[in-house]
Amino acid sequence: MILKTENLSHRYSSSWAIRDINIEIAEHGIIGLLGSNGAGKSTTMNIICGTLNQTEGNVYINGIDARKDPEAAKREIGFLPQTPPLYTDLTIDEYLTYCANLRLIEKHKIKPAVEEVKERCGIAHFSSRLIKNLSGGYRQRVGIAQSIIHKPKLVVMDEPTNGLDPNQLIEARKLIREISQEHTVLLSSHILSEINLLCREIIMVESGRIVFSDTMEAFNNYSKASTVLVTLENPPSKEDLQQVKGVSSVEFLTPTQVRIYYDGDPDIRERLVTASVQYGWRLTEIGFDKGLLDDIFKQLSSQHA
């Protein structure tokens, strides 16, 4: 098990920021921690990385109890916090050498480790440039470089794609995917489509609790299973549509495009087609509704609020 948390809970002052967070990650790949602002993502990540002491619960990194042997556990973790810990008056070389020392890499291995990580992160051509003179995208790469310089098993990234422009975003995603070939990556975001794009698994937190945890595929199947989008050139009223067996609710997106929530029975499509023919609704399109992900997220979140 690369990461295991057991009933992780944290209280800053009087109120709980996270409660009973149980995470198990056994395989390589990118795992997404999704949650809105204040949901508890950073708190969870800071505890996993040992920069914050939990009020209750346990963290095991590669089987090592992080409270009992924090030094050994930290060897297996790389961390890119929300604000990367960069020293902007240092050059990339100076900064990464400093980080390698902090990570207790043996003296004779430091230079090769710095060279290798610069290559992997595409920053070798800027080796002697001061960090303050780098663009946001390149600073982010330096932040990522420091998180993998000691070749940890688990890399934790707190909102790594936040605030990047569209080109930087594409580059950052590419780099994160490459890193995930060799390391397990746990990353957070408050944007569902970002997690959907990058991750194999999704852990959704809201109000400090896990509200959904499964593969991205299972999440997408779940979302596909419960709604369809239909176009009706001669639409009936909401009430008439709700008369179709299995329909639980109806939402008009445009005067002719309707999102239909149903009970999960796949025969719904046939029933809609039949009803359309029978009542002359002129159904011209019927399909799965992929744009619904954010709505489901809101729905799941509010159930646990």
Ligand SMILES: Nc1ncnc2c1ncn2[C@@H]1O[C@H](COP(=O)(O)OP(=O)(O)OP(=O)(O)O)[C@@H](O)[C@H]1O
């Ligand atoms: N140092 C602190 N002292 C008191 N309360 C805090 C502290 N840090 C976070 N909190 C509270 O704990 C809860 C969880 O915050 P956390 O930063 O973990 O959420 P998050 O999901 O990472 O959100 P964001 O994306 O905004 O960083 C929030 O209600 C927040 O206000």
